[in-house]
């Protein structure tokens with residue numbers, strides 16, 4: 001089995017740095033706006049502080065492009081810290097520069113465990129309160145007019161709101177994405193993308209309860225690729241995997257909106273067919289059989305063909321899901337025994353095999369043939385239907 005290399009960086013990791021790049025550009029734009037504002041209100045010292053800030057963001061952006069992410073992050077946080085403290089001391093607490101310090105809270109909280117985040121959090125808290133006291137004690141060192149101060153406050157609080165809400169949204173999106181990935185890992189088969197056995201059983205129990213409650217039929221169909229071992233042996237394991245993926249896709253496409261198909265094991269698939277009578281399930285299985293038979297397999301979708309054998313069972317009120325699956329499995333063995341590429345419907349008394357053209361109905365009681373359905377009992381005639 002080929003070992004796939006794990007990507008060096010996770011998607012969440014790249015998304016984070018992409019977000020940092022965007023924030024760097026936006027922060028530089030904010031500082032350009034502040035530069036213009038301070039020039040307009042006649043505060044050149046404050047305007048030049050923003051020139052330094054923009055320069056720092058340009059350097060940080062360059063570092064991000066060179067993948068020197070850590071250095072870029074240190075520079076960005078230094079700018080935020082310096083700008084917030086200087087802005088507050090020069091224009092006063094009422095200008096709202098202090099809010100930018102609060103952006104350190106989420107950054108600290110996601111940086112490690114409780115033991116490592118508490119000390120910097122306490123330092124931030126002390127710095128915030130200390131800055132408040134200092135700025136109250138000294139007042140603004142570069143005071144602005146009342147209107148300019150109000151405009152500056154509204155501007156700063158708006159930028160802070162936008163930054164805080166988009167940061168929260170980013171982490172929320174990351175959590176949702178990771179949640180989705182974990183759900184997929186837990187419920188899906190990685191090769192075919194179909195549901196896995198465990199998830200199908202969960203769905204089957206739900207459907208079973210619904211079927212009992214609403215008194216509607218529930219059917220199961222097991223499909224098994226014929227002579228799959230020979231496909232692997234002759235064409236290689238990768239070709240076998242391709243067959244599994246393409247057959248899996250064909251089976252998924254055969255499903256109606258309320259049907260489910262899962263990879264049951266190696267080259268076996270199980271369909272869960274709610275509200276489906278025994279007769280409708282047999283017709284369904286026959287459609288699946290024909291769909292796979294007509295399927296061209298290979299990268300060009302025409303290199304070779306394969307077939308599936310199917311077993312069908314409709315749940316009886318008194319039997320468990322596992323028993324019904326056992327009957328479908330038994331019917332599948334009958335299909336294999338009868339020459340493969342066919343459908344066998346299990347009844348409670350006997351299996352009924354449908355020939356390739358579905359016209360011929362043969363009564364095949366397991367006891368009559370001496371086959372009781374174990375995998376070892378499956379006949380394995382040679383020859384793979386690999387004709388192009």
Ligand SMILES: Nc1nc2c(ncn2[C@@H]2O[C@H](COP(=O)(O)OP(=O)(O)OP(=O)(O)O)[C@@H](O)[C@H]2O)c(=O)[nH]1
Nearest residue numbers: 225226227228229230232237240241266267336378
């Ligand atoms: N390529 C590939 N092969 C697999 C995978 N899982 C199981 N197999 C192979 O599937 C083959 C199943 O072989 P058998 O159980 O003998 O079944 P078969 O050859 O299809 O014979 P019949 O079912 O009787 O028609 C084994 O060789 C397994 O190694 C998989 O994920 N990828």
